[in-house]
Amino acid sequence: MVVTFSRISINCDRLDRHLAELAEIGKLPNGGVCRLAFSDADVQARSLIKTWMLEAGMTVRGDAVGNIIGTYAGTESGAALATGSHIDTVPVGGRYDGCLGVLAGIEVARVFHENQFRLRHPFEVIVFSDEENSVIGCKAIAGNASTDSERYRRKDGTPIQDCLAKVGGNWEALSSAKRDRHDIAAFMELHVEQGGVLEALDKQIGVVTGIVGQYRFMVQIIGRPNHAGTTPMTMRKDALVAAAQLVLAINHLGMLGNGEQVATVGYLKVSPNATNVVPACVDLSIDLRDLSEENLQFMIAQIEQECQAIAKNTGTEITIEQKLHVLPTLAKTELMAVIEKVCQELKLSYTHLPSRAGHDAQEIGRFTDMGMIFVPSREGISHSQDEYTSPEQCAQGANVLLHTLLAIDHCYP
Ligand SMILES: [Zn+2]
Structure with missing residues (x-):
């Protein structure tokens, strides 16, 4: 792909102002933001976003799951080049997670608008519904949302039908939100890294290689409870000893090879969990993530x-049950190459890295070309009131997004 360079640039102050203004909606006393999907704060923020999209010369529509789609017309019709992210937060979130991707997209449209410039392709900014919980917004667009409404019932008991109605959606029309690569030729998401790799390597931009896949298992180890004093060591079936061996084996697997994969036992329940009883049963979780399925x-x-071997040498029974499987999504190699080239032109340092957190791009990348741009998170902190990315870093990411869109406009039919 040939990258020809234009001098236009996003407005750093304006982007920063809008990040601050959006963070006022759902602002917490500790400086964090609570803007749960489908809450009143979410509705208020959606309204502000629509206003900003209109100001940027976009037309705005909503789909059946309440995704907001702003379109800045191209000189030609046909498949769009799209960007976007989410504006909902975790209960105590920061102002950058998701919001940066949405506001940078709108900022790109503003720059086009004030320069009276149009891409060949229609340019879309998508605000995906409920990224932090059910991921229903991007899943519905990818055609992968569940049709079982009970799966989307909120913790407080509110049915998803009511949630969607509140943001202009319609559960009955769920399938109408589906799109394909004839609608969206490529999707680029700008996001804060939410980890500490860029800061540790002192790089300004992360060229995301893909979003890792994930497996989650629950393991049950059944031993035999017995008196901790009278049961000789050779006559025990100690479930916790078996669990300890398994925890170490899983950690060892995570450390193998290039160490790109991660493997974690984060939950452990010991029964009866008593000082003077040989442990009878252990339940534990295994979380595995990697870019390579x-x-x-x-x-x-x-x-x-390992489980078979450990069960044999400890006299225990071990069963494994799969609880979650999410396939990895790889970034399109050509899009990564354009992002790199843009970084070189803008004299920004960069590195390649996978995303070990889920993003809307993971679902969109299942049906069309996907690329992601990361900017650093201070001390790697996210999902916290302490989340911080400087105005300059946000603007650098938005500029990479802008110039990547300009470059790929000529690459797609
Ligand atoms: Zn996010």
Whole structure:
């Protein structure tokens, strides 16, 4: 792909002002933001976003799951180049997670608008519904949302039908939100890293190689409870000893090879959990993440073998139950190459890295070309009131987004 360079640039102060203004909606006393999906704060923020989209010369529509789609017309019709992210937060979130991607997209449209410039392609900014919880917005666009409404019932009991109606959606029309690569030729998401790699390497931009896949398992180890004093060591079936061996084996798997994969036991329940009883039963969780589904499968096979061996040498019974499987989504190689080239032109330092957190781009990348741009998170902190990315870093990311869109406008039919 050939990258020809234009001098236009996003407005750093304006982007920063809008990030601050959006953060006022749902602002917490500690400086964080609570803007849960479908809450009153979310509705208020959606309204502000629509206003900003209109100011930027976009037309605005909503779909059946309440995704907001702002379109800045191209000189030609046909498939769009799209960007976007989310404006909902976790209960105590920051002002950058998701919001940066949305506001940078609108800022790009503003720059086009004030320069009376149009891409060949229609340019879309999408605000995805409920990224932080059900991910229903991007899943519905990818055609992967569940049709079981109970799965989307909120913790407080509110049915998803009511939630969607509140943001202009319609559960009955769920399938109408689906789109394909004839609608969206490519999707680029700008996001804060939410980890500490860029800061540690002193790089300004992260060229995301993909969003990792994930497996989650619950493991049950059944031993035999017995008196901790009278039961000889050779006559025990100690479930916790078996669990300890498994925890170490899983950690070892995570450390193998290039160490790109991560493997975690984060939950452990010991029964009866008493000082003077040989442990009878342990429930534990396994969380595996990697960009390579093949490597994930390899790790699972290794864990199954370990479990068999551990069960044998500890006299326990071990069962494994799969609880979650999310396939990885790889970024399009050509889009990564354009982002790199843009970084070079803008004299921004960069590195490649996978995303180990989920993003809207993970679902959109299942049906069309996907690329992601990361900017640093101070001390790697996110989902917290302490989340921070400087105005300059936000603007650098938005500029990479802008110039990547300009470059790929000529690459797609
Ligand atoms: Zn996010």
